[in-house]
Amino acid sequence: MLRSWTSNEVVRPLVEPILHPSRWRIRALGLATAFGHPLFYFAWAKLLPQPYESLALRILVSVLGISLLVFPSLTATPPRKSAVVVFTAIFWLTLPLFFAWMYFCNGGNAVWLASFGAMFLIYYHVTDWRIATLGSASGTLLAWLAFKAFGPALPEWPDGQVATNALVLAFCWIMGLILAISSSNLRREQLNSTLATMGIMAHELRTPLATISLIGDAIRNEAAACEPEAGASLEKLADRLHATVRNMNHQIDGQITNARLMRLPTHLDVVNAADLVREAVAGYPYRTARERECVTVRVEQDFQFRGSHALFLQVIDNLLKNALRSLAAASHSSGPGDLLVLVRTSGGRGQIVVQDRGVGMDPRLRTLIFTPFFSTNRASGHGLGLAFCQRVVHSAEGTIRVQSATTQGASFTIELPVLAA
Structure with missing residues (x-):
């Protein structure tokens, strides 16, 4: 019990990227760092001189600070692990x-007593409270050692200054810690409440679907007791009802999976790419x-990678759903080969x-499609699908990118490290 709590509540948040940090928030921090320090140097060195600058x-x-502005990978959403570390x-x-x-x-x-105290409040607001606590302790200790050496x-400080400053800094540190913990708990409760609500709604939808089935x-x-012509019509109607039920259940499964965006499992399987694609294409409702006939699978060179088989199945499913929706909205009727799923290797x-x-x-939409809660399908008002895909691919140390132009279709490429044979 204690080990599970420690893993979920302490260790995992330290290494887990934020769900969707604001790109402009990171840029604002970069701007403040890049231009604030030269301004303060001028203030403390020229206007109100301090003993050391x-x-x-x-x-x-x-x-x-400038690096946060010039490297796009540091403001990508959701962030990669390397970006979080940087x-x-x-x-x-x-x-x-x-x-x-x-x-x-x-x-x-x-x-600098006031500046150092303000730093605690800023640091706990910028990042997670666990990282801020470790960073504050290690940074202060390293700075003290460096000061003693270089x-x-x-x-000597006047009598009482050490105790007075320590008391002021302890107050700032404790308040920063308390505020950060309370904010973190509030965000987690809001997220858990939202996910629970989504799960309840999805479960409740299955009841009328079972009735329709x-x-x-x-x-x-x-239909078996009717005339052949009427019976055939009733059979088609029954088939359409069952297809609708399968499709709706499929959509519910997808939304439940997408709702787990923050809680992806950490276990990894050895996944065969060609088998994965064939399973996803065969199981799609x-x-x-005609919609099935337009999908073509081509395996140029199979490969294996390490990841969650179930989650990658959902990734391919989401991409198929988006592609079929795009084909349905096109002015021309779809035909065989209009949706191609290709498995290959390139550059290792x-x-x-x-x-x-x-x-x-x-082009404007291409820059936004991997943002959580954004959607190009305004009728659904839901955009978690591609954010979920990106998060799953990143968890396997892979990348996902898109090439597209208006009226010219889209091509999503998932690139993954290959397991050695």
């Missing part, structure tokens, strides 16, 4: 390590025979490509 150090910290490292360097160093070098004066020679069975039984990496000749999308 370093232009080189300010420039170095400013460059770290983001965490940047703010560890620019907040606890830098501010603690300046605090010690300036003799713990009033300006810092400027300063007179029974009506379909009853119509099929009645097509609305018509495995690729699964889902390519359609549907309506495509304009």
Whole structure:
């Protein structure tokens, strides 16, 4: 019990990327870091001189802020693990390590006592409270050791200053910790409540669907006692009812899976790409025979990768659903080959490509489609599908990208590391 709680509540949040950080929030932090430090250098070195200021150090910290503005991978949503590590490292360097160093070098004066205290509140707001706690402790300790080894020679602090400053900083640290924990718990409760509501709604929808399925069975039984022509019509009606039920259950399963975006399982299977694609294509609940006929699977070179078989099955399913929806919206009628699912390898990496000749999308939409809760299908108002796909692919150390143009279809390429034979 204790081990499970520690894993779910403490360890996993430390290494799990944020669901959907705001791109503009990260850029705003980058702007504040990049331009704020030169401005404060001017203030503390020229307008209101402080005992210690370093232009080189300010420039170095400013460059770290600029990196948040110039590297798109650091603001991608959802973030990759590497981006989370870089983001965490940047703010560890620019907040606890830098501010603690300046605090010690300036003799713990009033300006840097206030700045160091404010840093705790900022740091706990910028990142997770667990990371902020570890970062504050390690950054302060490392800055103190560096100050003792390389810092400027300063007179002894006046009597009582150490105790006074420690009390003020402890208050700032405790308040930052309490506020961060309460905010984290509130966000988690809101997320759990939303996911629970989605699960209840999905479960409740299955009850009327089961009734519709029974009506379909009853119509099929009645068809056996009717004239051949009327019986055939009733059989078609029963088939349509059952197809509708299968499709709706399929949609419910998909939404429940998508609702687990924050709670993907950590176990990994050895997955055969060709078998995965064939299983997804065969199990998809097509609305018509023509819709099934337009799907073509081509295996140029099979490969194996490590990931969750069940989740990747849902990924292919989501891509098929989007492609078929795009084909249905096209002005031309779909035919064989209009939806191609290709399995191949390229440059030592495995690729699964889902390519359609549907309506495509304009460049503006291409930059947004992997954002949670965004959708190009305004009728559904739901856009978790592709965010879920990206998260699953990233969990297997892969990438997913799209090429598309208006009226020219779309091509989604999943690229994955190949297991050695």
